[in-house]
Amino acid sequence: MGYKKMKKYVRKGLLIAAIVLVLMGMSEGGFRDVKNKAVRICYECIGIG
Amino acid sequence: MEKRRKLIQVICAVLYNCNFTGFAKGKIYQGDIKGVCVPGLNCYSCPGAIASCPLGSLQSALVSSKYKFPYYILGLLLLFGVVLGRVICGFLCPFGLIQEILYKIPTPKLKKNRWTRRLSYVKYVILVVFVVGIPLVWAVPGFCKYICPAGTLEGGIPLVAMNEGLKAMTGGLYWWKIFLLVVILLSSVFIFRSFCRFLCPLGAFYSFFHGVSILGMKVDAEKCNHCNACVAHCKMDVKKVGDRECIQCGECKEHCRQCALTFGKK
Numbered sequence: 001m002g003y004k005k006m007k008k009y010v011r012k013g014l015l016i017a018a019i020v021l022v023l024m025g026m027s028e029g030g031f032r033d034v035k036n037k038a039v040r041i042c043y044e045c046i047g048i049g
Numbered sequence: 050m051e052k053r054r055k056l057i058q059v060i061c062a063v064l065y066n067c068n069f070t071g072f073a074k075g076k077i078y079q080g081d082i083k084g085v086c087v088p089g090l091n092c093y094s095c096p097g098a099i100a101s102c103p104l105g106s107l108q109s110a111l112v113s114s115k116y117k118f119p120y121y122i123l124g125l126l127l128l129f130g131v132v133l134g135r136v137i138c139g140f141l142c143p144f145g146l147i148q149e150i151l152y153k154i155p156t157p158k159l160k161k162n163r164w165t166r167r168l169s170y171v172k173y174v175i176l177v178v179f180v181v182g183i184p185l186v187w188a189v190p191g192f193c194k195y196i197c198p199a200g201t202l203e204g205g206i207p208l209v210a211m212n213e214g215l216k217a218m219t220g221g222l223y224w225w226k227i228f229l230l231v232v233i234l235l236s237s238v239f240i241f242r243s244f245c246r247f248l249c250p251l252g253a254f255y256s257f258f259h260g261v262s263i264l265g266m267k268v269d270a271e272k273c274n275h276c277n278a279c280v281a282h283c284k285m286d287v288k289k290v291g292d293r294e295c296i297q298c299g300e301c302k303e304h305c306r307q308c309a310l311t312f313g314k315k
Contacts, residue, residue, distance in 0.1 A: 030121020
């Protein structure tokens with residue numbers, strides 16, 4: 001299999017994996033978890049600890 | 050291309066942080082969009098931030114990973130990497146923009162050399178230790194807590210300045226982060242994108258996708274005569290256009306006499 005063809009398949013595979021992971025994560029409440037963290041001041045991020 | 054790129058960078062920086070009332074009130078945005086991550090480094094505790102930081106969200110997810118595998122944030126990062134790779138660094142990162150603006154200050158500049166190329170590996174250590182290791186082992190967002198200059202600049206300084214309660218809570222960690230921020234911003238005046246090249250774990254992560262990302266710089270092998278003018282003029286520590294250190298900014302295009310370089314779908 002040529003390098004270019006292999007690259008194409010790897011790219012497609014990673015893209016499909018990414019979409020599947022995002023959908024799985026959303027179904028398990030990942031979106032909500034990210035939001036819940038982000039709507040509160042992150043004391044570690046701002047140097048309060 | 051450079052003017053267009055700058056425009057995109059400015060638009061992104063403003064868009065990511067368009068909750069302007071947050072700056073006035075000293076409060077952070079709490080809308081639903083915060084469940085989505087922007088692709089570049091932008092602290093979600095910035096009063097203006099309307100979406101989440103991918104690195105902060107990843108560390109937070111890893112802290113909780115004993116109970117829940119972080120499918121969502123890993124999927125988002127993978128998606129950003131495959132579609133854009135380090136185009137994000139070159140076009141969509143506000144902190145990259147800030148460094149480029151500082152570099153325009155007329156001073157002597159430190160040119161890239163074999164030492165800066167070696168230093169570019171430090172960001173991978175930071176990725177492994179501070180972004181992955183410390184959250185998993187000590188349940189603390191290591192990079193956010195001890196290093197992230199974007200968090201200090203965009204979140205720490207405005208929030209502490211506008212909140213007496215937060216001001217009273219500042220201590221050694223806050224002043225360590227201010228010190229680090231000052232060093233990074235100062236070094237950006239003399240060294241092109243010093244944070245991106247040596248310290249940024251997000252850039253380190255996206256660099257893994259340099260061979261497979263959909264968008265980016267392409268080299269026409271039939272036109273290229275291997276003169277290396279592109280590499281010579283590039284301010285990043287690249288060995289060739291499109292490698293892991295390439296931020297896909299396209300500035301090399303104007304230096305290629307063979308017109309062998311294009312930006313687009315690879």
